[in-house]
Amino acid sequence: xxxxxxxxxxxxxxxxxxxxxxxxxxxxxxxxxxxxxxxxxxxxxxxxxxxxxxxxxxxxxxxxxxxxxxxxxxxxxxxxxxxxxxxxxxxxxxxxxxxxxxxxxxxxxxxxxxxxxxxxxxxxxxxxxxxxxxxxxxxxxxxxxxxx
Numbered sequence: 001x002x003x004x005x006x007x008x009x010x011x012x013x014x015x016x017x018x019x020x021x022x023x024x025x026x027x028x029x030x031x032x033x034x035x036x037x038x039x040x041x042x043x044x045x046x047x048x049x050x051x052x053x054x055x056x057x058x059x060x061x062x063x064x065x066x067x068x069x070x071x072x073x074x075x076x077x078x079x080x081x082x083x084x085x086x087x088x089x090x091x092x093x094x095x096x097x098x099x100x101x102x103x104x105x106x107x108x109x110x111x112x113x114x115x116x117x118x119x120x121x122x123x124x125x126x127x128x129x130x131x132x133x134x135x136x137x138x139x140x141x142x143x144x145x146x147x148x
Contacts (some may be wrong), residue, residue, distance in 0.1 A: 032070060032074050060104055063100045088115070088141060092141045106128050107122060
């Protein structure tokens with residue numbers, strides 16, 4: 001016994017992590033994200049192959065396409081928000097812009113800095129961004145508002 005009577009009543013680290021992440025909600029977020037990521041990647045590949053844009057510029061355009069898809073799908077499906085669109089959308093796009101910056105940074109580091117193929121670089125960027133944006137959207141954009 002540790003001497004702290006609260007230890008027995010405290011949730012385990014795993015329970016706290018499950019409560020923070022909400023596995024089912026995170027899976028829904030991933031599913032919605034696959035659709036948005038599809039829009040992102042299609043835009044990226046089209047702009048690189050046919051418009052001959054630099055991959056870092058093209059991924060930024062693709063990220064914007066994916067963000068629009070993700071906002072509406074997450075609003076209705078993942079978080080089932082009942083909040084007004086004005087504030088929720090503004091918060092979502094703050095998170096999306098932060099994610100876009102991280103995405104471009106990881107893409108530039110992997111593609112330009114390390115010389116990785118642009119699609120492999122994008123996979124690394126996507127993996128990083130999905131976790132960060134989920135947490136931002138879960139705890140800020142679509143936070144559950146307490147009504148008295």
